[in-house]
Amino acid sequence: MTTTTAAEAAVHKTPSGAVQPGPRRRPGRIRRVGLPYLLLLPALLLELLVHLVPMVIGIVMSFKELTQFYIRDWGAAPWSGLDNYKVSVDFDAPVGEALLHSFLVTVAFTLLSVGLCWLIGTAAAVFLQDTFRGRGLLRALFLIPYALPVYAAVITWVFMFQHDNGLVNHVLHDQLHLTDKPSFWLIGDNSFWALLTVSVWKGWPFAFLIVMAGLQNIPGELYEAAALDGAGMWQQIRRITLPSLRPVNQVLLLVLFLWTFNDFNTPYVLFGKSAPEAADLISVHIYQASFVTWNFGTGSAMSVLLLLFLLVVTGVYLLLTSRGRKPADA
């Protein structure tokens, strides 16, 4: 079957192939067709200015020897070729070694945080699927960490993690006697667990929210039929809930991964500009390289490397998760 597009329909061809002017378009038509693009233009321009231009500038900077001597006129900074990249990936030298350490810490942190957020969020959403008295109140309570301003929430955790007067040590040491002596949470090795706790605390409500929305779309008849067939709760979760949530989870896990991997606010508010080695997430590490030690060129190179890593991971993830998916119009 052939179809005629609107554009083709607007012209008439003679047998010789010459194009004759078609019927005169109504003046409103151009406006009607062009208006959506016109309305999109400011957003496109802003996207260009806010994201694409800085990204290109960042890539250019990564090839420059950019320190405080050139920050005022960064275009004049001498080209350094691939030096910033070589320094960043030379894992036997201090800069590369520190970057690799930071990367590995971030990977471990991200996997644990995303996994726990998803697990807790899903469990809470499934738990609140059934109607019962107080369900609305619980839903609202569960969303509080997500609704709180990040700075206010994390700084409260800083107070709670204080060695001498913090609530965490008071509970773990003074009341439950789980530790021999009060622990340090904001310095040393425990800082990783402190960071993970705060990250999961503020991250799982998002998973809860998304999974809860996904659950709304699963027809109740499926569960009723399964129950009639004798399926228990676990079987229903395994055979109905999780497969039905698959598209939602695919997006949720990707978003959580990207947010957690790039999280800057939580470690920065918890530890300041110089995080303990055990909790040296890559976002703060790059910030430190760029804005604290004023090695803007090296910091830019690290950012580009991080961007490439995230692009690859996202690409592979999307490829794997879309495999086997049937086209919508099939």
Added chain:
Amino acid sequence: MRRTRAAAAGAVTVSLMTLVTACGGGSSTSGGSNDSPKTLTYWASNQGASIEVDKKVLQPELDKFEKQTGIKVKVEVVPWSDLLNRILTATTSGQGPDVLNIGNTWSASLQATGALLPWDAKNFAAIGGKDRFVDSALGSTGAQGQDPAAVPLYSMAYALYYNKEIFADAGITKPPATWDELIADGKKIQAKGKSALGAEGANLSENIHHVFVFAKQHGADFFTSDGEPDFTNDNVVAAVKQYVDLMAKDKVIPTGDAEYAQNQSVSDFAKGNQAMLLWQSASANLESQGMSADKYGIAPVPVQSGTPGTGTQVNSAVMGINLAVFKNTDNIDGAKKFVKFMTGDAEQKILNTAYSSIPPVKTVQAESVFSTGANKVLKDTLATSAAALPQVADESQFETAVGTAVKDLFADAAAGRAVTTESVKAALEKAQQQMPTK
């Protein structure tokens, strides 16, 4: 409808233009102008107990300046944690204030950016001359051999603050003059159930100020004479170890202080829980926390032996705040007038009294009000036994790298891990390797 669309299109265009203009910095090489002679913007560093306190101190003086000159000064008090980043951002974009406060230890680093107005003889003449300022303060205004990048505004020095009542209870009759005495006194104080000495183990700048002094007392510097980092020098290692050992070995600094970075040790002292504090110009801060001046005494920071002085008897860094002008200001004459006003005798007396700091202006420093009590100790320290931190372009990086090394060593000490000469050297070696190569 047409009018609405036009207005919307106009708004979008203006927004975009503003954004483009805001992003358009980075290459401003302007030498300043007088395009905006009636206004000035001023970034003040947070000197008082809070930003509100600073506004209360500064606003009457700015009103006075407006009355005198007709120039309105829009002041913004910037917290220390944000100040350096704000300055960097302003330097990059070219959209900064006209006049700003900088920490005097940053002078050489910020001078290297080329964004600050150099204070040559002509500019100094416009504010009354370079000779008005004391030499120790001028020593922290930029790299040697170059015109200063800023003008001294408030001078400060470290002193030992001690709680008279806790000392009396422990049977201590006079403040310690040497580190051995401090450790011995600390043991007596701890025996009475009080904490001996406070520290801010996770505060990078505080760490730097202290290890710098210890290095001086060991006859060492963190940089060679030609500006190269020399962090692994044996004497530097010994100096850093001696400071960290106050917690790790001598145990006069409580392990909890390893995570302090928000002046909690000052609060501990003000609350009477802790006997001693090494701090710079703390009187106003302590008073704001309810500790009256009669409750504590002030003595020079201890030395290895003998009395404070020059060379290995140095017992404080030259601390303080400088006033700088952005080179691309639109009110260059007004900015100089403002610097002249703020460093004038009358304002120096008012501001330094309010902030319990020492005026860097000779005539004002000589006044009797700055020669009594706490001020006398601080003034004598600045005059006889304080040294400027390295005035090198990499000073900012040095503060971060070595400050972090000391922070990590304190964390080791707090966790009960041994702090040895080898572990200190390894931490400093790592810090040195993180410094920019030239």
